Amino acid sequence: xxxxxxxxxxxxxxxxxxxxxxxxxxxxxxxxxxxxxxxxxxxxxxxxxxxxxxxxxxxxxxxxxxxxxxxxxxxxxxxxxxxxxxxxxxxxxxxxxxxxxxxxxxxxxxxxxxxxxxxxxxxxxxxxxxxxxxxxxxxxxxxxxxxxxxxxxxxxxxxxxxxxxxxxxxxxxxxxxxxxxxxxxxxxxxxxxxxxxxxxxxxxxxxxxxxxxxxxxxxxxxxxxxxxxxxxxxxxxxxxxxxxxxxxxxxxxxxxxxxxxxxxxxxxxxxxxxxxxxxxxxxxxxxxxxxxxxxxxxxxxxxxxxxxxxxxxxxxxxxxxxxxxxxxxxxxxxxxxxxxxxxxxxxxxxx
Ligand code: ADP
Ligand code: GN1
Ligand code: MG
Numbered sequence: 001x002x003x004x005x006x007x008x009x010x011x012x013x014x015x016x017x018x019x020x021x022x023x024x025x026x027x028x029x030x031x032x033x034x035x036x037x038x039x040x041x042x043x044x045x046x047x048x049x050x051x052x053x054x055x056x057x058x059x060x061x062x063x064x065x066x067x068x069x070x071x072x073x074x075x076x077x078x079x080x081x082x083x084x085x086x087x088x089x090x091x092x093x094x095x096x097x098x099x100x101x102x103x104x105x106x107x108x109x110x111x112x113x114x115x116x117x118x119x120x121x122x123x124x125x126x127x128x129x130x131x132x133x134x135x136x137x138x139x140x141x142x143x144x145x146x147x148x149x150x151x152x153x154x155x156x157x158x159x160x161x162x163x164x165x166x167x168x169x170x171x172x173x174x175x176x177x178x179x180x181x182x183x184x185x186x187x188x189x190x191x192x193x194x195x196x197x198x199x200x201x202x203x204x205x206x207x208x209x210x211x212x213x214x215x216x217x218x219x220x221x222x223x224x225x226x227x228x229x230x231x232x233x234x235x236x237x238x239x240x241x242x243x244x245x246x247x248x249x250x251x252x253x254x255x256x257x258x259x260x261x262x263x264x265x266x267x268x269x270x271x272x273x274x275x276x277x278x279x280x281x282x283x284x285x286x287x288x289x290x291x292x293x294x295x296x297x298x299x300x301x302x303x304x305x306x307x308x309x310x311x312x313x314x315x316x317x318x319x320x321x322x323x324x325x326x327x328x329x330x331x332x333x334x335x336x337x338x339x340x341x342x343x344x345x346x347x348x349x350x351x
Pocket of ligand 2: 023024025026049205206208239
């Protein structure tokens with residue numbers, strides 16, 4: 001890593017470069033240098049997950065040229081070039097790194113405890129959706145192909161079950177059944193999208209709660225822009241609620257603590273929906289209430305698939321980590337299913 005830092009700051013001593021945050025994909029470090037008042041975020045991009053890091057940088061640059069000139073109260077981190085003017089720096093092993101500004105005095109949260117946090121999260125992701133609505137979707141490419149395409153994720157699950165690489169399939173039959181039982185109902189959104197009834201837009205595609213930064217009691221930055229590109233608004237609304245309107249952390253072992261938090265749902269929706277209201281088509285308004293279940297379902301399937309494949313994709317801290325994550329998603333879906341009518345009426349009022 002030191003050789004990478006030298007490409008940005010050849011003359012400053014490194015005071016610290018410590019692992020930072022709880023991301024599941026990239027390696028993130030907070031960098032403090034002697035004689036430089038700013039702090040930086042240095043990330044080694046996971047190129048197994050993101051095969052085209054240059055595409056990610058191009059997207060970031062387009063977003064920052066659109067956003068940073070506005071001086072809004074919410075912002076994004078700025079990607080910073082090295083001394084050669086390049087936005088990607090390759091280390092001796094060929095890994096790609098990038099540096100961004102550190103959002104000063106900020107913090108991220110993994111579980112929402114107060115309604116104001118949910119409102120702020122909705123407001124910030126709504127702000128992002130609104131900005132992206134002015135971008136042309138056909139000028140962006142998916143960073144990860146078929147990222148939120150349910151049929152693709154279900155196919156991956158089926159392959160993982162039949163491949164049974166980690167010999168774990170026999171022990172998780174309850175989970176496999178749970179996810180497979182819901183396939184028909186939750187395929188509706190993909191069908192409507194394929195038919196062009198739900199429009200493709202530029203969206204964030206990874207709106208979990210810790211991809212937002214707070215300062216004091218305000219959400220001040222939307223981060224983790226690697227997946228920004230074509231998608232539908234439900235992806236962002238749904239994935240944000242999966243983590244903002246859940247009473248427990250994503251990998252909680254005590255499933256009794258995992259419930260859908262309808263008050264947080266209401267507060268998030270209050271922040272989000274008014275900002276996208278004017279851009280929605282009639283068909284798009286109709287199915288918003290299915291988005292939280294759909295995105296929780298997709299993540300539950302992805303965690304289970306990774307568990308069955310022997311934990312190749314997400315970072316884990318212990319062997320059953322992906323299984324715990326998948327069980328939390330299952331429990332949250334069960335809880336959400338009891339609130340579908342409430343979700344629909346809250347959304348109808350706001351739209
Ligand atoms: P990953 O793709 O692995 O999730 P992220 O870009 O989300 O990586 O970064 C991981 C964590 O690091 C975030 O959840 C956040 O806590 C912290 N972080 C990332 N970028 C910044 C930044 N520019 N300023 C402050 N904190 C940041
Ligand atoms: C990953 O990168 P991170 O940790 O913010 C994943 C998301 C999942 C999330 C689950 C590129 O997000 O899709 O929802 O983990 N990102 C990628 O916690 O796969
Ligand atoms: Mg992240």
